[in-house]
Amino acid sequence: MLRLAVTGAGGFLGWHVRVLLRALGWPEPTVLTRSDLADPAVLAARVDGVDRVLHLAGVNRGEPAEVAAGNVQLAAQLAEGLKHCANPPARVVYANSVQAGNGSPYGDSKAAAARLLADTGVDLDNVLLPNLYGEHGRPYYNSAVATFCRVLAEGGRPEVHADRELGLVHVTDAAARLAGVPAGGSWDPAMPALRISVRDLVGRLTEVAATYRTGEIPSLVDRHDVRLFNTYRSHCFPAHYPLPLPRRGDARGELVETVKAHGGAGQTFCSTTRPGITRGEHFHLAKVERFVVLRGSAEISLRRVGDTEVLRFPVRGEEPVLVDMPTMWVHKLVNTGPDELVTMFWTNELFDPDRPDTWPEPVEAARPAPVAVGA
Known part of the structure; x- marks a missing residue:
């Protein structure tokens, strides 16, 4: 079992990382708060001797300048704390994005953050994460899947403003990849993706919602069927039961x-x-x-x-x-x-x-x- 420290533990991905560790009986990870990050000495003491730091904290939404500055600042604070650490962790695992370096404020700031972490002297595992979905994602923030599920759970009809192909990975698979959990159980650290267009995703979730409205179980043929259904159900609970x-x-x-x-x-x-x-x-x-x-x-x-x-x-x-x-x-x-x-x-x-x-x-x-x- 690895001893982990986690930034962004209260976010969507951070919560799923901690739930997976809890299921496996791993030690509770050290939670690194924003105040910890702001003080290099405190941060250095909290990460001293851990096996791995998972840097999950980031800024995904907001004014472009705030997004860009926020991601760089968080990485710079972590990097400074690591440089003050007497017994630094063996590895930093960075929850980066496939959008890194794409010319947007978000993508360029994620790429810049990776460069800052690479300069600490600690081994960096720079994980380029695709679109994540899963239970208890925040609608209008974490993913389009969460937004579509919430709209459907409330009886609405999701709108598609721009159609494109998505690569969707369930958040538990990403949690296993970041935490170094080997394959087994219901997770897969290889992060198999569901390739689907936005329009087809809406159609698939709409069918799920229509079938489940009276308690009937939709077709659950593969693992993404099951996980999309579980994601939708998380937006139905507890209001739709019993x-x-x-x-x-x-x-x-x-x-x-x-x-x-x-x-x-x-x-x-x-x-x-x-x-x-x-x-x-x-x-x-x-x-x-x-x-x-x-x-x-x-x-x-x-x-x-x-x-x-x-x-x-x-x-x-x-x-x-x-x-x-x-x-x-x-x-x-x-x-x-x-x-x-x-x-x-x-x-x-x-x-x-x-x-x-x-x-x-x-x-x-x-x-x-x-x-x-x-x-």
Whole structure:
């Protein structure tokens, strides 16, 4: 396990880096704040002896002059602190951009920042990142995917002002690449990209939203299907849940349609849970998971990794509803009734004991938390 220090830990990419490290049980990275960067002596002390510094902090939006100056200043501050460090890190990993050096204020400032970091004497891994997307991105800021998902989740229709091809990489793959996490689980540090036009992206997400509006699962054939769906779901939660399910009954009994999947793998199972017993206390990085209580009463509790607020959904078999677990949210199910609880679970993939994508963590009593997105 590497000892890491991170700038920009409260941003979109920084949060996903810390969630991945948390899932793997790596030590909490040292968080380098803007005030740390402003003081070379303090910064030098905080990075002393770490294996790797991930420089993720940057300025993406604003007036062109502010963007250009901000990216250069952050890199210059980090570089100065490294020069004062008695035991400097073995490597600096810079979250650069494929736009570096493209003639824009943003691109040229990112390229200039890389040159400053290269002059510190510390080995520099200059990673040119493409467009990143993923759960809990800020709309109108982090990516077009986040913007389109938010518009659709709110019932709107995204507009395409200029069509072009995008290369989209899921943020967990980028986090693995930057942190030096080897391939495995649901991530891929090779950062496989989805090549898609803006217009086709909007069409794909619009289909996802239309299918999911009533709880039906869209076609999830490949990993980008799953990750785009998870990204969209992150903009639906918690406002769209729980979703009521119709019950149909006759003299023979009752029927509840719990899952309608339009394509891809899937696994369904049922469990019984005794009164007072808890199931869950874990989170997933990529797996889609659905809970439907069919008999008895329960409480479903969820907490986003890095947050302290716990959301609670009381559910009863007499009024069946679906609650889909958002990725990177710790969740549990507790039988709150006096009788046995019957619950149906559905996941979008067959269970693989070698790659379960199930990361234990209690909902109520969390370890020291990653800085929340946007902090």
